[in-house]
Amino acid sequence: MSNQAKRPRRAHGPMGGMGAGEKAKNFKGTMKQLWKYLSRYWVALLLTVLFAVGSTVFAIIGPKILGNATTELFTGLMSKITGGAGINFEKITQILLFLLGLYILSAVFSYxxxxxxxxxSQKLTxxxxxxxxxxxxxxxxxxxETKNHGEILSIVTNDVDTLSMSLNQSATQLITSIVTVIGVLVMMLSINWVMTLIALVILPVSAILVSQIVKRSQKYFKGQQEYLGHVNGQVEEVFGGHSVVRAFNAEKQVTEQFEKDNNTLYQSAWRSQFLSGLMMPVMAFIGNIGYVAVAIIGGYFAISGQITVGNIQSFIQYTRNFTQPITQLAQVSNMLQSTAAAAERIxxxxxxGEEDQTAETPVQMKQFDGSVAFEHVHFGYNPDKIIINDFSAQVKPGQKIAIVGPTGAGKTTMIKLLMRFYDVNSGAILVDGHDIRxxxxxxxxxxxxxxLQDTWLFHGTIMENIRYGRLGATDEEVYAAAKAAHADHFIKTLPDGYQMVLNEEASNVSQGQKQLLTIARAILADPKILILDEATSSVDTRTETRIQKAMDNLMKGRTSFVIAHRLSTIRDADLILVMRDGDIVEQGTHDELIAQKGFYESLYNSQFERTDRGEPSLVPAQT
Known part of the structure; x- marks a missing residue:
């Protein structure tokens, strides 16, 4: 079956809302939902925690052991000065080799x-x-039809990538930072409790500053993700219609709109990144204050003999290591905000909401005749505004049904109801006596x-695009479908023929050729019921004549619904449905409708109006 796609209108819905500074709606709920996904990998997560703890513990022990080596070296030097045995290099070597082994083991665990x-994180992605x-x-x-393509693409790409990267970095960093804080605190207390209390004074100050920064940055991370999707949507939309933008000299307006949206994204991203960047210098400043205080008190204790030189060295290292994980925890909190913002959108x-894909007791039929019945159908896109009122019609197998009317009359709406893209508000549509629901x-x-009028071809070979109608078709069946659609001749004139690769917009073939390929795709699908929506409107008159012959052959023995502006092409239709303002105002054959001298007659005659000079118009009036 040949599928078509139309560009949706830009809208600002739940995913596209652009409220500046919007906070995450439910941080705790989002993280709880994220944990449900992660819990499937609990074994790997448990091992990750164990190895992260092991790596951190080994790294924490290192400064204390290094301090022992320093103490041994200092003691040896003092002993040599006073005429003693001097430095015990063998013991120092043993200490350093043991320390090297710990660091290697820590690195392996970290890896x-x-x-x-x-x-x-990649499995979750x-x-x-x-x-x-x-x-x-x-x-x-x-x-x-109400969402922007770019915003949906932003969820699949930007939000999923943001979630993956921030999760990969923040999860292990959170574990190691907590273990480091606890481990370092224990080691500091084992050296000297007074200096430990001095070092701990920085914690309340750090906590206050971190909480304030996190509080202000959270809303900007959410806004950054929202605006990024909006900008992506505009870029995708404008690039897709770049030729139209150039043709109407709209570059200035497009650029101004992009600059406006991009500036909004810039402001949101700048604020979030600036506040995140404040963490390191603020925490470093506070850490340096604590470092100076510890150095002064430690020097006093060393002079008074209350602590060894090696322990002072170890304690100073621990002081540095103590502030670093606190800084990392602050950064992780910001990353978690980014994670929550991305996860929430996902x-x-x-x-x-989803379509009901399956019926409770689905119809199972091997053979279909193709009869269609509309029984008192009422429908409106908005339940408060019904646009199709009490429509009934009987379509026999193999009949050709034409749907005509001015642009916007609702012709395509009838097709959407047939395909059940929308359900009727009341009444029923039957296929072979069975309700389509x-x-x-x-x-x-x-x-x-x-x-359809709007062709859709994907990036791939011509052979693959035609075979999309029936994926199991052989090459011979594809060739036959192309010949029936009068596409075989032009395909063979292209570079690489059926193996020619169409680019993303299929702009390396003409609009008429694209239409021929979609017709070949429909022929290959061999459907029971055929829908033609302005199928020949994009081709020249000569090509239209050839396609019309192919269509006549295709429609033989099949129930066909034809939407057409060129009323001369549907004169032989078994039933013509005339639509106006969403309602079916007339129905019957061409001769019956002409005889009624109603709306259809005025539509038909308008396509053959004469000019003011009394000469026939070369271009039929479009309705």
């Missing part, structure tokens, strides 16, 4: 925990992207083949 945590991809296929058409997307959506849509 292992990093490898494990990277694996967890894979899982979330897979869920998002599957979610897209289950979401209703109304969602994509979970909001995953919790969006009793079908699984996949089974229902497999009955239809579509060729």
């Amino acid at each position: 292992i925990q990093g490898w494990l945590m990277t694996g967890v 894979y899982q979330l992207r897979k869920q998002i991809s599957e979610k897209v296929g289950r979401m209703p058409m109304s969602f994509f 979970f909001e997307f995953l919790e969006e 009793d079908f699984n959506r996949d089974d229902l849509r497999s009955l239809f083949g579509m060729v």
Whole structure:
């Protein structure tokens, strides 16, 4: 089945809201939900914690052992001055070798925990992207008609990447920082409790400053992620229509709009990054104050013989190590805000409403005749504004049904109801006597083949694009479908023929050629019911004539719904539905509708109006 895509309108919904400085709606709830995902990898996480603790503990013991070596060296020097045995290099060597072994073991443990945590974060990234991809296929058409593509892409790329990177960095850093703070505190107390109390004075000051910075930065991290999605959406939209922008000299307006949005993103990102960057210099300043106080008191204790030189060295190192993990904890708190902001947007997307993919008792039929019945159908995109009122029609198998009317009359709405992109408000649409709501959506849509005015071709070979209609088709069947669509000739004239790769926008073939390829795709799908929405509007008259012949062959024996502006092409339709302002105002054959001298007659005659000079117009009027 040939699928088509239309660019959605820009909207500011739950994911696209651009409230400046918006805070995360539910930080605790988001982190709890994130933990549910992470708990699937609890074995790897447990091992990560154990190796992280081991690596940190070995690193913490190091300064104390190094202090012992310094004390041994100092004692030896003093002994040599007083005529003693001098420096015991053998003992110092043993201490240093033991210290080297500890540091190597700490590095190995650190490598292992990093490898494990990277694996967890990447598995989570894979899982979330897979869920998002599957979610897209289950979401209703109304969602994509009211959301910006770029914002959805930002969730799949930026938010998932942000979550992965911040999780990978913050999780292990959180563990090591907590263990370091506790371990260093224990080691400092074992050396001298007075100097430890002096070092601890910096903690309340640090806690107050950190809490204030985190409080102010949280809302900006959320705003940064929101605005990033908005800017991505604008870039994707403008680049996709770049030729139109250039044709209408709209570069200035587009640039001004981008600069406005980009400046908003800049302000939000600048504030979040600036506040995050304040952590290090503030904590370093406080740490230096504590360092100076410890050095003065430690010197006094060493002179008075209350502490060894090696222990002073160890304590000063521990003082440095004590402030560093506190700084890291402050940075982790900021990273957790970024993680929560990204995760919240991802979970909001995953919790969006879905289509009911399966019916309670789905219809199971091997053979379909293709009859369609509309029974007292009422429908409105907004329940308060019904646009189709009490429409009924009977379509026999193999009939050709034309849907006509001015632009915006609701012709495509009828197709959306048939394909069950939307459900009717009341009444029913039946296929072979079965309500379409009793079908699984996949089974229902497999009955239809579509060729729309807006062509959609993906980046790949021409062969792959045609085969998209039926993935199991052989090469010979693809060639036959292309010939039936009168596409085979032009394909063979292209470089590499059927193996020519279409670029992302398929701009390396003409609009008419793209339409021919989508028609070939529909022919290959061999559907029971055919839907043609302005299928020949993008081709020249000569090509249209050839395509029309191919379409006539394609429609033989199939129920066909044709949306057309060129009313001359649907004169032979078995039933014509005339729409106006969302309602079906007339229905019947061409001759019956002309005889009624109603709205259809005025539409038909308007396409053959004469100019003021009495000469026939070369271009039919568009309705």
